[in-house]
Amino acid sequence: MNIELNLQSKKLELIQWLSTIEDVVIIEKIMDLRKNETKDWWDSISESEKKSIENGINDADSGKLNPHSNARKLYEKWL
Numbered sequence: 001m002n003i004e005l006n007l008q009s010k011k012l013e014l015i016q017w018l019s020t021i022e023d024v025v026i027i028e029k030i031m032d033l034r035k036n037e038t039k040d041w042w043d044s045i046s047e048s049e050k051k052s053i054e055n056g057i058n059d060a061d062s063g064k065l066n067p068h069s070n071a072r073k074l075y076e077k078w079l
Contacts, residue, residue: 021027059065072079
């Protein structure tokens with residue numbers, strides 16, 4: 001609950017600060033930041049990363065999965 005109150009406090013502080021800004025350059029930078037933060041990460045990854053993710057989803061859909069216990073056995077010396 002305390003984290004939520006702190007977050008709300010920070011939001012209000014930003015709103016108050018934003019309402020006092022007169023510099024157009026700063027406003028534009030904030031708008032750019034907002035635009036970049038709302039972009040879909042899928043659009044920013046490479047084609048090979050997209051293909052790899054799609055292959056993983058196809059494998060999962062086809063039931064080509066290994067249980068977590070097998071992965072732990074294989075990699076336990078590094079865990």
